[in-house]
Amino acid sequence: MAPSRGPAATPRTLHKTLANHKGPVHVARYAKGTAKYVLSGGQDRTVKLWNPELGTEIKSYAAHGYEVLSLTVAHDNSRFASCGGDRQVFLWDVVTGQTIRRIPGHMGKIFTVEFNEDASVLASGSYDSTVRLWDLKSQNRQPIQVLDEARDAVQALHVGGSYIVTGSVDGHVRTYDLRMGELRTDFLGHPVTAIVPSQDNQTYLATTLDAHIRLMDMSTGKMLNDFQGHTSTSYRIRSCFGHGESTVVCGDENGSVWAWDLVDAAPLQPNPPPKVHERVITWIEQHPVEAGELITASADGTVKVWRTPS
Numbered sequence: 001m002a003p004s005r006g007p008a009a010t011p012r013t014l015h016k017t018l019a020n021h022k023g024p025v026h027v028a029r030y031a032k033g034t035a036k037y038v039l040s041g042g043q044d045r046t047v048k049l050w051n052p053e054l055g056t057e058i059k060s061y062a063a064h065g066y067e068v069l070s071l072t073v074a075h076d077n078s079r080f081a082s083c084g085g086d087r088q089v090f091l092w093d094v095v096t097g098q099t100i101r102r103i104p105g106h107m108g109k110i111f112t113v114e115f116n117e118d119a120s121v122l123a124s125g126s127y128d129s130t131v132r133l134w135d136l137k138s139q140n141r142q143p144i145q146v147l148d149e150a151r152d153a154v155q156a157l158h159v160g161g162s163y164i165v166t167g168s169v170d171g172h173v174r175t176y177d178l179r180m181g182e183l184r185t186d187f188l189g190h191p192v193t194a195i196v197p198s199q200d201n202q203t204y205l206a207t208t209l210d211a212h213i214r215l216m217d218m219s220t221g222k223m224l225n226d227f228q229g230h231t232s233t234s235y236r237i238r239s240c241f242g243h244g245e246s247t248v249v250c251g252d253e254n255g256s257v258w259a260w261d262l263v264d265a266a267p268l269q270p271n272p273p274p275k276v277h278e279r280v281i282t283w284i285e286q287h288p289v290e291a292g293e294l295i296t297a298s299a300d301g302t303v304k305v306w307r308t309p310s
Contacts, residue, residue, distance in 0.1 A: 007246040010259040011294050011306040016055030020048060024299035026069045027283050031077045034289055039080060040303050041068030047082050052305040061092055063099050070112045074119035081122055083110035089124050103134055105143060111155045123164060125154030131166050149174055155236055156195040165204060167192030173206055186221035194238040198245055205248060207239045213250055227260040229267045235280045243291040251281020251296050
């Protein structure tokens with residue numbers, strides 16, 4: 001292999017625009033592995049399945065009565081879960097388009113939903129300041145656990161093998177060790193809008209509303225790096241690692257996509273980056289296996305597929 005020449009280039013060439021939502025798009029997720037699909041959820045109460053290669057809509061999933069704020073895709077791509085203003089989580093069959101199950105229990109809108117690794121457990125985080133864990137193998141309508149330590153809305157979470165990390169508007173990241181029954185709380189001082197783990201689960205990115213993205217040590221809660229330059233004070237925005245985790249990328253409220261070197265936190269060129277969406281970029285996600293592709297979702301009603309010219 002040739003020696004690495006610094007961080008991988010961020011895909012910045014527009015490949016396709018997915019534009020069938022009516023109103024803001026809040027989330028866009030890739031299917032797992034090599035599958036060539038994207039799911040998006042919007043203010044228009046629908047979830048849409050896309051072929052990002054062709055830029056075509058394959059299916060629309062309609063059952064929500066309110067906006068869709070979060071999506072999570074099962075490991076085998078057969079199911080996904082969605083949530084939002086309805087105060088319940090919807091579990092869907094991807095192929096039939098039918099809801100398999102609706103899970104009530106939260107007292108406010110649900111900001112975030114995430115499967116565990118084998119999609120046997122689902123975690124949901126809400127405006128009601130709780131995270132609820134649901135056993136999908138059981139028909140019991142009660143959660144298996146309620147995490148109620150947050151003092152304000154829970155907007156972000158990550159489900160690990162034996163732990164859960166949550167991010168709240170109260171400015172805290174909470175790491176629950178479910179085996180040991182222990183909780184560690186790290187105070188970041190500003191509302192936490194996203195928690196994104198590295199592949200080895202040793203670190204995570206915490207996106208906060210003071211326009212900082214912090215690289216945190218998963219086991220100690222120590223801050224390892226701090227990325228800034230983007231505009232983020234009012235909207236829930238997600239950052240993510242670039243391919244190979246040599247970079248951090250994030251959209252901002254001006255419609256620009258920022259990229260930083262993971263090691264020295266220096267903004268990569270172009271700095272400042274050009275505006276590529278008309279409104280705030282709410283979500284960004286790197287393709288799970290392809291180095292040269294990522295997606296952005298925006299309040300301008302579009303999802304855009306970006307590539308690195310081959």
